[in-house]
Structure formats: C-alpha cells, structure tokens
Amino acid sequence: MSNYTENELAKDLEDQEYEFGFTTDIESDKIPKGLSEEVIRFISAKKEEPQWLLDFRLDSFRKWKEMIEPEWAHVHYAKPDFQDISYYSAPKQTKKYESWDDVDPEMKETMKKLGISMEEQKRLTGTNVAVDFVMDSVSVATSFKSKLKELGIIFCSFSEAVQDYPELVRANMGTVVPSTDNFYAALNSAVFTDGSFCYIPKGVRCPMELSTYFRINEGGTGQFERTLVVADEGAYVSYLEGCTAPQRDENQLHAAVVELIAKDNAEIKYSTVQNWYPGDKNGVGGIFNFVTKRGICGTNSKISWTQVETGSAVTWKYPSCILKGDNSIGEFYSVAVTNHFQQADTGTKMIHLGKNTKSTIISKGISAGKSQNSYRGLVQIHKGATNSRNFSQCDSLLMTDECGAHTFPYIECKNSSSKIEHEATTSKIGEDQIFYCKQRGIGEEKAISLIVNGYCKEVLNQLPMEFAVEAQKLLSISLEGSVG
Amino acid sequence: MIKINNLHAKIEGKEILKGLNLEVKAGEIHAIMGPNGAGKSTLASVLAGREEYEVTEGSVDFDGADLLEMDTEDRAREGLFLAFQYPVEIPGVSNVNFLRTAINETREHKKEDPISAKDFMAMVREKSALVELDAKLASRSVNEGFSGGEKKRNEIFQMAMLNPKLAILDETDSGLDIDALRIVANGVNTLKSDKNATIVITHYQRLLDYIIPDFVHVLYDGKIVKTGTKELALELEEKGYDWIKAELAN
Numbered sequence: 147m148s149n150y151t152e153n154e155l156a157k158d159l160e161d162q163e164y165e166f167g168f169t170t171d172i173e174s175d176k177i178p179k180g181l182s183e184e185v186i187r188f189i190s191a192k193k194e195e196p197q198w199l200l201d202f203r204l205d206s207f208r209k210w211k212e213m214i215e216p217e218w219a220h221v222h223y224a225k226p227d228f229q230d231i232s233y234y235s236a237p238k239q240t241k242k243y244e245s246w247d248d249v250d251p252e253m254k255e256t257m258k259k260l261g262i263s264m265e266e267q268k269r270l271t272g273t274n275v276a277v278d279f280v281m282d283s284v285s286v287a288t289s290f291k292s293k294l295k296e297l298g299i300i301f302c303s304f305s306e307a308v309q310d311y312p313e314l315v316r317a318n319m320g321t322v323v324p325s326t327d328n329f330y331a332a333l334n335s336a337v338f339t340d341g342s343f344c345y346i347p348k349g350v351r352c353p354m355e356l357s358t359y360f361r362i363n364e365g366g367t368g369q370f371e372r373t374l375v376v377a378d379e380g381a382y383v384s385y386l387e388g389c390t391a392p393q394r395d396e397n398q399l400h401a402a403v404v405e406l407i408a409k410d411n412a413e414i415k416y417s418t419v420q421n422w423y424p425g426d427k428n429g430v431g432g433i434f435n436f437v438t439k440r441g442i443c444g445t446n447s448k449i450s451w452t453q454v455e456t457g458s459a460v461t462w463k464y465p466s467c468i469l470k471g472d473n474s475i476g477e478f479y480s481v482a483v484t485n486h487f488q489q490a491d492t493g494t495k496m497i498h499l500g501k502n503t504k505s506t507i508i509s510k511g512i513s514a515g516k517s518q519n520s521y522r523g524l525v526q527i528h529k530g531a532t533n534s535r536n537f538s539q540c541d542s543l544l545m546t547d548e549c550g551a552h553t554f555p556y557i558e559c560k561n562s563s564s565k566i567e568h569e570a571t572t573s574k575i576g577e578d579q580i581f582y583c584k585q586r587g588i589g590e591e592k593a594i595s596l597i598v599n600g601y602c603k604e605v606l607n608q609l610p611m612e613f614a615v616e617a618q619k620l621l622s623i624s625l626e627g628s629v630g
Numbered sequence: 631m632i633k634i635n636n637l638h639a640k641i642e643g644k645e646i647l648k649g650l651n652l653e654v655k656a657g658e659i660h661a662i663m664g665p666n667g668a669g670k671s672t673l674a675s676v677l678a679g680r681e682e683y684e685v686t687e688g689s690v691d692f693d694g695a696d697l698l699e700m701d702t703e704d705r706a707r708e709g710l711f712l713a714f715q716y717p718v719e720i721p722g723v724s725n726v727n728f729l730r731t732a733i734n735e736t737r738e739h740k741k742e743d744p745i746s747a748k749d750f751m752a753m754v755r756e757k758s759a760l761v762e763l764d765a766k767l768a769s770r771s772v773n774e775g776f777s778g779g780e781k782k783r784n785e786i787f788q789m790a791m792l793n794p795k796l797a798i799l800d801e802t803d804s805g806l807d808i809d810a811l812r813i814v815a816n817g818v819n820t821l822k823s824d825k826n827a828t829i830v831i832t833h834y835q836r837l838l839d840y841i842i843p844d845f846v847h848v849l850y851d852g853k854i855v856k857t858g859t860k861e862l863a864l865e866l867e868e869k870g871y872d873w874i875k876a877e878l879a880n
Contacts, residue, residue, distance in 0.1 A: 576718070578718045579718050579719075579720055581680060581681075581702065581718075582714065582717070582718040582720070583720075583728075583732075584679070584701075584702040584703045584706065585678050585679075585702060585703075585705075585706050585711075585712050585714075586706055586728070586729075586732035586788065586792065587703055587706035587707040587732045587733075587735045587736040587739070587792070588703060588731055588732050588735050589703050589735060590703070592731065592735065596720070596723050596727075596728065596731060597720060597723065599722070599723070600720055600721055600722025600723035600771065601721065601722055602722070603722035603723075604722075
C-alpha cells in the first residue's frame with residue numbers, strides 16, 4: 147500500500163489558500179498612518195459627530211496613553227506599532243446608500259464572494275436574516291431596515307445611530323465596557339469608526355436574525371468597530387456576526403468592542419463566526435484579534451454567547467456576562483480552532499451578582515499544527531448572589547504532537563449556598579476513530595471533519611441553522627491536512 | 631472473491647504472518663480458528679488496511695484487484711467490511727449520519743448519486759430490525775454508551791447497511807450472551823448470498839453452531855496449518871490446539 151496520497155494531500159492542503167484572501171479594488175478614503183488627537187478629531191469631524199462623542203473619544207485617548215498593553219495572556223507576538231496604522235479607511239462613496247441598487251458593483255461582487263447575497267434575499271420571501279455589511283471602517287449596506295422599523299426595531303450602522311438616535315446611544319454606550327476597561331477597549335473607544343447598533347423595544351420579539359458582516363479590505367489599516375445591542379424589557383433578539391479579511395503579509399489589528407444590554411425579562415443571543423485571515427502556514431501575516439465583548443443582564447433576563455473561532459493569527463477575546471439581575475442567565479458556547487502558528491487565548495467571565503443566577507460554559511478547543519490554544523475563564527460569585535449556579539466544561543482536542551492546549555479556569559465564590567461545577571478533558575484525535583471511519587469507506591478528510599463536528603456538536607447546536615452549516619464547513623476547511 | 635498468497639506481515643519489527651495462504655469464493659463462509667497470538671486479528675487488520683502493519687511479502691487478490699495497493703477507504707468502498715472486535719466510539723456523531731456518510735462516499739466512489747433521505751430511512755428501518763437493534767440506537771452517537779452486545783449488533787447492522795462483498799467478522803462472538811449470539815448469527819445468515827462471502831474469526835466453536843461454515847481453518851504461528859469442514863471445529867473444541875501443535879512438531 148502506498149503512502150503517497152496522504153503526504154501529497156497534506157501538502158496540497160497546507161498550501162491551500164485562505165478562501166477569502168482576495169482584495170476588492172475600490173477607491174478608498176484613507177487617512178495617513180498615525181494616532182494623535184488630530185486624527186481623532188478628524189474621524190469625529192468626518193462622521194459629523196456631536197460634541198459629547200468627541201469628548202468621549204478624547205477622554206478615552208488620554209486614558210489609553212497611560213495604559214500598558216496586557217501581557218498576561220498565553221500568546222506571543224510582536225506588539226503592534228500604533229503609529230503605523232491608518233485609523234480611518236472608507237470605501238470612497240460619500241453618500242449613504244438609500245437602497246441596495248445604489249451599492250457599488252465591486253462591493254456587491256465582494257459580498258457575493260463572501261456568500262452574502264442580499265439580492266437573493268430581497269427576492270425570496272420568508273427569509274429571516276437582516277444584514278449589515280461593514281467594510282473597513284464604515285457600514286455600507288443594511289437590509290430589511292424598513293421592515294424592522296414597523297416593529298420599532300432599530301438596526302443600523304453605529305454612525306447612523308449616533309446621528310438619528312443620539313440619546314439612545316449616549317445613554318447606553320460605554321455602560322457595559324467602560325472606556326478604561328482595558329488597553330484595547332480604550333483604544334477602540336478613542337478611534338472606533340463604525341459598527342452596528344440595534345435596539346429592540348419593550349416586549350418585541352425580533353422576527354428575524356440580525357446579522358453584521360465585517361470585512362477588512364485595505365492594507366495598513368486597523369478595524370475598530372463597536373457594536374451595541376439593547377434589548378428592552380421583555381424583548382428578544384438573535385444577532386449574528388461574521389468576519390473575513392484579505393490575505394496579507396502584515397499583521398492587521400482588529401480591536402472591537404461589543405456591548406449587550408438585556409433589560410428585565412429580555413433575551414439576547416449573540417453568535418459569532420470569526421474567520422479573519424489566520425496568517426500563512428509559516429505564521430506570516432494574519433489578524434490580531436483583540437476584542438472586548440460583554441453583556442449585562444437585568445432581572446430574569448438571559449444572554450447567550452456562541453462563538454466559532456477559526457481565524458486570526460492571535461486571538462484575545464472573552465465574551466462575558468454580568469449577571470446583575472436576580473434569576474438572570476449567562477451562557478457561553480465556544481469552539482476555538484487553531485492551526486499552523488495561530489494562537490488563541492479565549493474564554494469567558496461570568497460575574498454573578500444577582501440571586502439565583504445561573505451560568506453555563508461549554509468550551510471546545512481544537513489545536514492543530516504548531517498552534518497554541520488556551521481557555522481562560524473566570525467564574526465569580528459574589529456574596530449577594532445566593533443560590534447561584536455555574537457549570538463549566540472545557541474540552542481540548544489535540545490533532546498533532548507539536549500543538550498545545552491550555553486551560554486557565556479561575557473560580558471565586560463568596561457565599562456558601564452556590565454551586566460550581568467544572569469539568570475538563572484533553573484528548574488526542576483517535577487514530578482508531580479515523581481507521582474505523584475509513585474502514586466504512588469514509589476518506590480521511592471527511593472522517594476528521596465528522597469526528598471534529600461530533601466533538602463540537604453541543605456548541606454548533608446553539609447556532610442558528612444558516613450559520614451552523616457555514617460553521618461546519620469552516621471547521622473542516624480549517625483543519626484540512628492537520629492530523630500528524 | 632479473495633485469494634491470499636504467501637502473505638507475510640509484521641508490526642513493530644515482529645513478524646506475525648509468515649506465509650499465509652487462503653482462498654475464499656463467493657457464496658462461501660470460512661471460519662478461522664486458532665490459539666491466542668496466532669495472528670487471527672492481524673490477518674483481519676492487514677486485509678482492512680491498518681497502517682501499523684507492514685506487509686513484507688505476498689499478494690492479495692480481491693475480486694480481480696490488488697488489495698494491498700488500495701487505500702483503506704477504497705477497500706471498504708470496493709466491498710470489504712470488517713466487523714471490529716472492539717468497535718470504536720465516536721461521540722457526537724449519530725449512527726445514521728455516520729452510515730449515510732459512509733454509504734454516500736461509497737456511492738460517490740462508484741459514480742452514483744447520493745442516497746435519498748427517504749430510501750435511506752427505509753433501509754435503516756429494515757436493516758435494524760434484522761439485528762433487533764432498537765431504533766433509538768440508530769440515532770444515538772456511534773457506539774457511545776452502547777453495551778458490549780449492542781456494539782456487536784451495531785457492527786452487523788452497519789454490515790447490512792453497507793452490503794459488502796466480503797465481510798470479516800473479528801471475534802464478533804466475544805462478550806455476547808447466548809441471545810445476542812443468536813441474533814448476530816441470524817443477521818449474518820440472512821445476509822448470506824451466492825454473491826458475497828464471509829470470513830468468521832473466532833476462538834470458540836460456539837458461534838459455528840449458528841453460522842455454519844463451509845470450511846474451517848486453523849491459524850497457528852502465522853500460517854494456516856490445517857483445513858477441514860465444520861467437524862474440525864468440533865474436534866478443536868473437544869481436544870484443544872495441542873494435538874495440532876504436536877502434529878506440526880512431528
């Protein structure tokens with residue numbers, strides 16, 4: 147029996163290109179590299195922002211200058227030179243798109259390649275995803291806006307929200323992630339350019355999935371978007387977020403802030419499929435993904451984070467829940483895949499403040515190549531959070547002998563009526579399992595995909611249908627040729 | 631169907647098969663018996679294409695093709711099935727999803743269209759009844775949390791679904807109680823036709839009360855040393871293997 151196919155196949159796949167590595171050739175408005183008060187004033191003026199927002203930015207910038215880049219994460223990388231980044235890049239098209247027909251054909255082509263076919267969506271009735279597309283620094287198209295408006299739901303770009311709903315933005319922005327929260331959150335607060343804003347009024351159940359698609363296109367830029375989702379009392383929304391970037395030799399910085407506010411009896415489900423360019427097989431290039439995501443729960447409310455992380459050279463991300471209201475629920479479901487030289491330090495924080503609060507953490511890490519994959523989580527139960535409960539499960543799957551999986555669980559409990567459970571496993575993908583599949587006629591790549599998807603099932607089940615299929619495909623692509 | 635000629639194989643430098651010859655024709659059932667360490671499971675593994683084993687000499691013709699040149703998955707797609715002695719658990723992957731993938735990979739290999747969901751489910755119902763496998767097990771994760779007997783019945787269920795030309799049952803009787811043994815044997819007998827063949831590897835004569843072999847071979851020290859009919863199995867049961875060893879020594 148020849149071993150030729152396997153080696154050949156592994157090599158072919160290693161050289162296989164990142165599917166979304168193309169760039170779109172559209173003229174853009176990009177300011178020179180560098181970060182200063184002037185740059186911030188420029189961004190704010192460009193976006194015709196009110197004074198309070200400029201003040202918020204400048205205040206954040208001053209504080210950021212005093213802060214030190216965190217080093218506690220289990221990742222190693224050359225620190226970005228913050229003066230070597232352009233902080234504003236926008237596709238050159240000054241007027242806001244009124245309808246889909248106004249969108250630049252090049253841009254439409256980009257979206258088509260990314261699988262976001264709004265045209266198709268427009269045609270089909272009964273579709274249930276509304277999309278906001280953010281390229282580089284600005285939001286370029288939001289679909290279904292009018293339909294949502296009938297229900298009083300606001301779903302628009304962050305910039306538009308600042309213009310049209312300044313009070314709503316002002317009252318909520320920075321309340322969950324203060325500008326001084328951490329180094330990257332402060333940077334974002336100073337220079338953020340766009341993002342998505344969503345407000346669901348009292349008692350309204352959003353009838354469709356709301357989705358934002360983030361895309362870094364320009365070289366030498368960073369992407370700093372902000373997302374703010376507010377579900378008023380008794381409201382429900384399911385929100386999806388997808389990300390891709392072109393293939394470049396440089397490391398590009400993505401430092402986002404996401405804030406979720408679930409008022410009493412509200413529920414927010416936030417799903418992410420993160421597929422930023424991970425760098426090549428030698429670890430050159432790729433996105434630095436330094437993201438702060440946090441939600442706060444009112445009484446009887448629920449926030450559920452689901453993430454499938456396959457991209458980025460370095461990931462530093464801890465979607466968290468502050469369970470402030472009594473009986474509130476926080477959930478975190480995560481699949482993090484690292485291959486080649488990728489590094490991920492990701493997990494969650496569950497802060498129990500209210501009585502009878504509950505949190506669930508299911509984390510599945512998959513490491514391949516020479517990558518490092520860490521779970522870092524904090525479960526903190528405060529004194530007043532009586533009868534609180536947490537269940538954590540952290541599993542790690544190793545595909546090769548050269549990769550690493552690490553778990554850093556922090557647990558703090560300050561009352562005796564609460565209950566915390568933590569389970570963890572580490573396993574290597576079984577040669578026996580692969581052989582068993584092959585003996586049934588299933589090829590190696592398909593076998594790995596089957597086994598890995600089975601391993602991640604609990605998390606993938608949390609994703610909305612459309613996303614789950616995409617995520618499964620992504621997992622298979624990320625791990626092709628990875629067993630060693 | 632399959633013709634094994636002077637097969638030598640080793641694992642970790644140790645030679646296990648030392649010139650094995652065996653021919654199985656369509657429509658036949660062959661039993662391979664032998665003491666521990668004789669090479670019975672090695673034979674099954676080598677035929678299925680387990681990579682840890684290195685074939686150093688000999689040839690295997692499988693229905694006109696050179697079996698040893700084929701990848702593991704292609705051997706399966708061409709109709710070679712191994713019922714595992716220790717079936718593997720695959721958490722999170724449902725039995726039906728697993729089988730549907732297997733069937734469709736085989737169909738794709740043969741340039742056929744994927745099986746329709748309706749036909750597939752009808753087949754699941756029909757074949758699971760054959761081994762009295764609870765329909766619930768069909769939708770559970772592959773072998774996860776199955777009892778020993780359920781795992782073995784699941785192997786025969788998979789065999790029924792995949793409809794192989796040549797099935798190799800590696801100690802399928804081990805760990806089965808008498809009822810499960812009867813069910814498994816009944817499944818194998820029902821699937822028997824003049825177009826397929828079965829190799830039954832077993833320690834004990836017991837299974838051969840239910841699956842009647844056309845030939846019984848004794849495998850000892852990496853070679854087939856004696857071939858007979860089902861009476862040979864009874865003789866082995868009664869007298870053990872020592873008399874064969876003694877015969878060989880002379």
